[in-house]
Amino acid sequence: MVRFGDYTSCIRFDTCDDLLAGFKSILRGWTVDEVTHSADAPPIISFSRKDGRFRWKSKKLPHPDDWKRKGPRSVMDGVADFHYRFLDWHALEYRSHFCLHCAAVEVGDGLIIFPSVKKAGKSTLVMEMALRGYKVYCDDVLPVELGKTDGFAMGILPRLRLPLPKSLSPDHLEFVRSRMGLSDKYAAYINLRASELADFGETSPIHAVVLLGRSGDPVPARFSDVGKAEALARMIDQNYATHMSPTVIFDEMLKLVSNVELTSLEFFDVRDAADLIEQAFGG
Amino acid sequence: MAKMLRQNPELEPREVEGQIFLIDEEGGKIHHLNRTASAVWRLLETPFDQNAIIDQFRFLYPDEDAKRLKKSIRSLLRDLADQKVLIRVRDKKVDA
Incomplete structure (x- = not known):
């Protein structure tokens, strides 16, 4: 056992x-x-x-x-x-935790969370932020204690689909390749170093919810305003099994989006997106 | 008896910035309604016949192609009924 x-x-x-x-x-x-x-x-x-x-x-x-x-x-x-x-x-x-389906990175003195959307470039952006020295809290699920807005790290390595996109910079590719952990030809766990990944149980306050949108055209990265309802709609994941009442989850998520900065980020090049996040939240 | 649709009374509606979220406590789900679905939900506070709903949308959107509008509203109603956001009821008064 x-x-x-x-x-x-x-x-x-x-x-x-x-x-x-x-x-x-x-x-x-x-x-x-x-x-x-x-x-x-x-x-x-x-x-x-x-x-x-x-x-x-x-x-x-x-x-x-x-x-x-x-x-x-x-x-x-x-x-x-x-x-x-x-x-x-x-x-x-941890019955006092509800779970957000998102990636989270600590920038400045709080977490920026990226709610999950397929093919929005979330995992690539998380890795780019790790490459720049920011601490990853999760790439998939972030528990949050009821009544609080602190994210709780699960201490699980991020997992990337393979092959890696060819459009990534040589620095990014080298960063990922040098940290390949358990893998097969379809996916790999990325063996982030101690300073790059929060340990299980570390907490940090959530400062912003950023809705990612990957553009198919080479446009400059840009932020746009997002309302509470749109952020809430993106954060509600009906497929995520939980023992908790959906009323409680809704109230907690509403409280969260009412107390943090909300924005959307459209980008083509992940480096542009990371630059903007650093400028906006890096302090 | 005519088929009518109405809001599922088991769902608890919450409105945020004009958008409707429906909490399904028993099913453990939260539904988010887009603008059109929100309009349907508001309309169906009292039971409505499907054709009457389509007529309401024709009135609201006179510039829309009538056939396309009918098709999309029918499809939306079917989806909302499948998700049990709306429930079918039978109204004897309509048949009388």
Whole structure:
């Protein structure tokens, strides 16, 4: 049985040490300890291996969709699938947290968050900000404590789809390539250094919500005004499973967008976008 | 009996800057309505027949192509009903 951080429940890894090593490799700021099995505290998930494939058994966390018929063979697939359930697990352990589906980077003395939209360039921008020395809080999900506007770092490495776009600068490509962690030909975890990624449990106040829009034309990056309703609409993700009441989530998100700066950022070149963010929020 | 549509009373509406968000406590969802869907929602505070809804939009948007408008409103109503934002009711008065 393995305990992760201060979570009360544990995970059993039965004949799959490689999967455990894979999980450990994507976590930062976590203590991961082997603990003695306790009969009154069953594992939240039991991983095992049969016929070369990982198997998932849990009463509280449903297996990832892809595991319905057959679990994956590769550690990368197993880790990536569990990564998403890990966030559901966090929601069970930290019941006072609601989760925003976004990327977050600390700029100046607070977080700039980028709500998730497909193909908006969020992951590339996050990596460009890391290259410039800003601390990444997450590239996917940011827990926030109820009643507060502080983001809570999960300490999970960002994951990029491969191949990387050819349009990226040589500096950016070198930065990413020199930090490749667990990967396959489709995706890679980026092994950000200690100063580049917030450890699990670090918190920072959210200062701004920036809605990203990637332009297909080579336009200069520019900010535009965004209202509370538009920001709220983008932040509401109906697919993100949570134990929390949607009324509570709505009220918290409304409070958040009422108290932070809101803007949209249209860009073509990720370097222009990063320049603007630095100028606007870098202090 | 004619098919009527109305707001799903189980959803709790919240208005932010004129845009409507509907909270589905039981289903664990929050719906965001765009401008047209918000107009439909407001209209259906009392039950309306689908054709009457389309007539209302024709009146509001006289410059729009009538066929296209009808098609898009029908499609919107179907989507909203599928998402249980609107529910179908039967009105005996209409048939009387």
